Amino acid sequence: xxxxTTTPTGEFTLRLSATRRGARLxxxxxxxxxxxxxxxxxxxxxxELVVAELASNAALHGRxxxxxxxxxxxxDDDHVRIELSDTRGERRPLRVENPDEGGYGLLLVxxxxxxxGVKDRSVGKTVWATVPLVCQNRVSWPAPRLL
Numbered sequence: 001x002x003x004x005t006t007t008p009t010g011e012f013t014l015r016l017s018a019t020r021r022g023a024r025l026x027x028x029x030x031x032x033x034x035x036x037x038x039x040x041x042x043x044x045x046x047x048e049l050v051v052a053e054l055a056s057n058a059a060l061h062g063r064x065x066x067x068x069x070x071x072x073x074x075x076d077d078d079h080v081r082i083e084l085s086d087t088r089g090e091r092r093p094l095r096v097e098n099p100d101e102g103g104y105g106l107l108l109v110x111x112x113x114x115x116x117g118v119k120d121r122s123v124g125k126t127v128w129a130t131v132p133l134v135c136q137n138r139v140s141w142p143a144p145r146l147l
Contacts, residue, residue, distance in 0.1 A: 009053075010074070010075035011072070011075070012030070012033045012072065012073040012074075013071070013072045013073075014026065014070065014071045014072075015069070015071075016068055016069060016070075016071045017068055018053075018062065018064070018068060019089075020056075022068075022069065023052070023055035023056045023059040023060075026052075026055035026057075026071045026084075027048060027051050027055060030047065030048065030051040030070075030071060031044065031048050031051075033073060034047055034048070034073075034080070037066060037075050038079065039075070039133060043080070043132065043134065046112040046113075046131050046132075047073075047131045048079050049109075049112055050108075050109050051073075051082055051084075053105040053108060054084035054109065054127050055071065055084055056105065057084070057105065057106075058085075058127075060085025061086075061088065062087065062088040063086070063088070063126070064087045067086075067087040068087040069084060069085060069087075070084070072084075078129045078134070079114065079130050079132050079133055080130075080133065081131075082128065082129050082130075082131060083126050083127070083128040084126065084127050084128075085121060085124060085125065086125065087123055087124040087125050088124060090111045091106060099122065109129050112131060113133055114130050114131070115129070115130050116129035116130070
């Protein structure tokens with residue numbers, strides 16, 4: 001019996017300072033890399049939003065002064081796996097169904113990714129998400145009401 005394994009066709013890894021500027025740079029460089037891989041349209045926009053949210057969370061909630069966070073993206077045939085690692089293992093994101101203040105970012109990640117989760121590292125944690133290259137779930141926002 002022949003077993004098949006999927007090997008990523010492209011990888012991108014980057015370490016940045018755990019600051020708002022580092023989170024913004026993570027998003028910008030991820031977008032550039034997605035375009036270099038030929039990922040465009042709704043899939044690229046979904047991946048950009050996921051990177052932006054996870055990088056923002058790493059800079060805000062996972063920050064340890066003097067420590068960086070790491071962005072990793074792996075391109076496969078039908079998805080992009082996005083990983084953000086920080087050094088605050090004790091501050092894990094929680095799945096919240098009805099956030100009262102804040103917490104909407106992970107709902108966005110859940111809507112755009114086919115799956116997401118958290119895994120431990122020797123120091124800290126990694127929050128990961130898998131974004132499909134063909135967007136099947138379209139998030140529709142209600143139209144603004146004019147007064």
